[in-house]
Amino acid sequence: MLGTKPKPSDNHTSESPAALRIAMFSIHSCPMGKLGTRDTGGMNVYVREVARELGRRGHHVDVYTRFHGDGHGPIMRVSKTVRFIHIEVGENRRIHKLAIYPHLSGLFCKIDTLRKQELSEYDLVHSHYWLSGRVGNLAQGKWKIPHLVTFHTLGKIKNHVGVGDSEPRLRIVTEKHLVRSCDRIIVSTERGKQELIHFYNAKPDAIGVIPCGVNLDLFQPMPKSEARSQLGLDQQDTILLYVGRFAALKGLDRLLQAISFLKDHNKLRLIIIGGEGFDSPETVRLKRLSRALGVENRVIFMGSIEHESLPPYYCAADLLVVPSHHESFGLVALESLACGTPVVATKVGVAEVTIKEGKTGFVVSDPAPHVLAEKIGTALTDPQRKFASVDTLRETVTRFSWSNVVDAMMDEYRSVLNGFRLSAVKDTSPMVFRLSKTSSL
Numbered sequence: 001m002l003g004t005k006p007k008p009s010d011n012h013t014s015e016s017p018a019a020l021r022i023a024m025f026s027i028h029s030c031p032m033g034k035l036g037t038r039d040t041g042g043m044n045v046y047v048r049e050v051a052r053e054l055g056r057r058g059h060h061v062d063v064y065t066r067f068h069g070d071g072h073g074p075i076m077r078v079s080k081t082v083r084f085i086h087i088e089v090g091e092n093r094r095i096h097k098l099a100i101y102p103h104l105s106g107l108f109c110k111i112d113t114l115r116k117q118e119l120s121e122y123d124l125v126h127s128h129y130w131l132s133g134r135v136g137n138l139a140q141g142k143w144k145i146p147h148l149v150t151f152h153t154l155g156k157i158k159n160h161v162g163v164g165d166s167e168p169r170l171r172i173v174t175e176k177h178l179v180r181s182c183d184r185i186i187v188s189t190e191r192g193k194q195e196l197i198h199f200y201n202a203k204p205d206a207i208g209v210i211p212c213g214v215n216l217d218l219f220q221p222m223p224k225s226e227a228r229s230q231l232g233l234d235q236q237d238t239i240l241l242y243v244g245r246f247a248a249l250k251g252l253d254r255l256l257q258a259i260s261f262l263k264d265h266n267k268l269r270l271i272i273i274g275g276e277g278f279d280s281p282e283t284v285r286l287k288r289l290s291r292a293l294g295v296e297n298r299v300i301f302m303g304s305i306e307h308e309s310l311p312p313y314y315c316a317a318d319l320l321v322v323p324s325h326h327e328s329f330g331l332v333a334l335e336s337l338a339c340g341t342p343v344v345a346t347k348v349g350v351a352e353v354t355i356k357e358g359k360t361g362f363v364v365s366d367p368a369p370h371v372l373a374e375k376i377g378t379a380l381t382d383p384q385r386k387f388a389s390v391d392t393l394r395e396t397v398t399r400f401s402w403s404n405v406v407d408a409m410m411d412e413y414r415s416v417l418n419g420f421r422l423s424a425v426k427d428t429s430p431m432v433f434r435l436s437k438t439s440s441l
Contacts, residue, residue, distance in 0.1 A: 018058050019057075019060065019081075020059045020060070020413065020417075021060045021062075021111045021120070021122045021123050022059060022062070022122065022123065022126060022413075023060075023064065023111075023124075023125040023126070023130065023139065024050075024051060024062070024064065024125070024126050024127075025063075025064050025126070025128065025132035025133075025139075026043070026044070026063060026064070026065045026132055027064065027066055027089075027100065027107065027129070027131050027135055028066065028131045030044070030064060030065040031044045031045075031047040031048035031084065032076065040336045041152060042130065042152075042328075042331035042332075043128055044107050045212075045307065045331060046128070046152075046331070047063060047128055048063075050213075050405065050409060051084075051404060052082060052402075053406040054406060054409075055078070055082035057078040057406070057410075058081060059081060060081045061081065061082045061083070061123075062120075063082070063084045063085065064082065064135075065084065065085070065086060065087070065134075066087055066088070066100065067086040067087060067089070074239070081157050081250075087107055087110050088189070089103045089107055091096050097131065098170075098171075099129055101131065101134070101170065104131065104134050105138065108138040108139065108142075109413040110306075112142065112283055118222045122139075122143060122145055123416060123417060124144060124145050124148065124413060125140060125143070125147050125148070126147075126150070126186075127147065127148070127149045127150070127182075128149075129151065129152055130151060130154075130174050130175050130178065131397065132223055133149045133151070133174065133175070133178040133182070134178075134432075136149065136178075136182070137178065140181070140182070145293065146183040146188060146416045146417060147181075147184075148183060148185070148412070149178050149185050149186070150185070150186045151175065151178075151185070151187075151196075151329055152190075152328050154175060154196070155168070155171040156172055157195055157199060157326060158249065158326070159328045160180075161176075161249065161294060164248030164249050165248075170269045175200065176200060179196065179200045179201070181190070183247060183416050184207075184208060184403060184412060184416045185436050186208050186209075186210055187208070187209055187328075188209070188212050188328055188329040188350070189209065189349060189350050189353070190209055191245065191349075192209075192328055192329075193207045193209055196255070204286050207357035208412045209410075210405060210408045210409055211329065211400055211405065212331050212334065212350075212400070212405070213246055213401060213402040213423055214331070214334035214335055214397055214401070214402070216403060217372040218308060218340065219310075219311050219314065219334075219335045219339050220337075220338070220341050220394075221315060221340035221394060222312065222315045223313060223315075224363065226315075227312040227313075227316035227366065228316045229249055230312050230316075233269075233316055234267075236267055237267045237268070237269045237270050238265055238267050238268045238318050239270075239271060239316060239317045240259075240270045240318065240319050240320075240321050240342075240376065241270075241271050241273070241314065241316075241319070241320045241336070242255060242271070242273065242274070242321055242322075243274060243310065243314075243336075244274050244278070244332060245274055245275075246274055246275045246280075246283065246286065248325075249324060249325050250323070250325075251323035251324045251325050251346065251367070253272070253286075253289060253312075254323055254324065254367065254368075254369045254372060255321055255323040256286065256289055256293055256299065257369035258305050258370070258373035258376060259293070259295045259298060259299065259373070260293040260294060260295050260324070260369075260373075260379055261369065262373050262376065264377075265377070265381075268298055269300060270298060270300065270321075271300045271302055271317070272299065272300065273302045273303075273304070273305050273313060274304060275301070275302065275303060275304060275356075276304075277304075278303055281435075283301060287299075287301065290323040311335075313317070314335060314336045314338075314339035314341050314342065315341065318341075318359055318380060319341065319344055319345075319361070319379055320332065320333065320336035320342070320345065321344050321372075321376065322343060322348070323345075323346055323347075323372060324348045325346070325348070325367070326349075327348040327349030329349045329350050329351075330348060330350050330351055330354075333351060333354055334352070334354065336395065337354065337360060337361075337393050337396055337397045338394055340390030340391070340394050341392060342360055342379065342387045343360065343361035343362075344362045344364065344372075344375055345361065345362075345363055346363070347364065347365050347367075350364050353433075354400075355395060356388070358386065360392075360393050361379070361387075362375045362378070362379055362390055401417065404432055
């Protein structure tokens with residue numbers, strides 16, 4: 001459980017005798033990558049911020065990811081004790097994430113060779129996403145250390161929601177194995193815990209719940225007029241904001257449909273941040289949909305924006321809208337509230353926990369476009385509604401500081417390490433799949 005107030009991160013700057021050496025795997029997507037693109041979102045922020053906060057406390061963290069050719073060198077040292085290590089995967093540096101799978105064993109061999117060259121030993125490995133979990137499973141077996149997994153998203157959940165491409169059976173089989181073989185699963189919400197229990201038969205006592213965090217130093221309120229002036233936005237416009245990837249699961253289609261129902265708001269503008277580029281197929285498709293709905297003049301596609309440049313956009317907006325079909329957490333809602341901007345969100349992730357109905361925003365139980373539009377309209381025009389002050393909006397998320405998040409993470413790490421040292425040796429041999437059509441997995 002997180003505390004109610006942020007703790008200053010500079011309280012943990014010197015290395016202690018109990019400093020840990022942690023290997024983190026974020027194989028398919030670099031935590032330093034450009035946010036809002038196909039495979040780069042909240043997970044990347046999570047890994048980056050947790051690693052940095054652990055480093056501030058003197059722990060040694062090596063984050064292993066695949067080389068992506070965006071100007072980052074093989075090894076990026078972001079602090080005295082934190083490194084991001086890029087490993088080449090296959091011949092093509094920009095391959096689809098599923099195509100990475102056949103290369104994972106070879107990738108682990110490269111990681112292990114580097115570890116041996118540096119004479120490094122790790123206390124534990126923390127994997128993020130199922131592909132990383134496969135590599136973590138190999139490390140667990142060879143290095144004889146505990147393995148924690150944070151899935152961030154799950155294949156069976158995405159298939160259950162039924163939006164976008166179906167997730168392959170290979171992913172679901174891998175996730176099932178990891179649920180059984182890892183030493184601890186970390187999820188960000190109680191709902192995520194219940195989904196693991198229901199869909200993957202996970203043991204309740206094998207799951208720890210730690211929410212995501214928000215950088216309270218970066219995301220701070222500023223006057224709306226100042227933010228709009230800085231961004232060149234009209235002071236008289238009513239501005240809605242969307243921040244995130246363009247994946248079907250994120251619900252951008254129904255947000256655009258909702259805009260088409262808000263005909264009474266002549267000065268309404270929707271700013272969309274994210275995507276692979278202005279000429280990418282998904283951006284072109286969304287622009288075409290905007291034209292078909294007759295809202296193209298009300299929608300502004302900004303492209304991908306660096307994380308550090310997002311605060312003025314949150315501060316300039318009247319509302320952040322999260323129209324997702326599913327979220328494992330919903331990090332952008334925290335960022336918006338930290339900037340003092342209310343949120344309208346579908347009933348996903350942590351929305352019901354972070355949003356105080358009518359005070360810091362609204363949660364939409366029925367995500368149909370016309371219902372979403374009705375709730376947005378109520379938030380913008382209802383004379384009876386009165387959102388909390390900017391300072392109060394921010395106060396609702398201060399308990400989600402990364403310092404508090406890592407306090408809880410360290411409790412999990414210590415508990416797993418203590419249990420691992422006391423437990424009998426168990427079988428951590430790498431998994432072997434038999435993907436025949438008659439398999440019962």
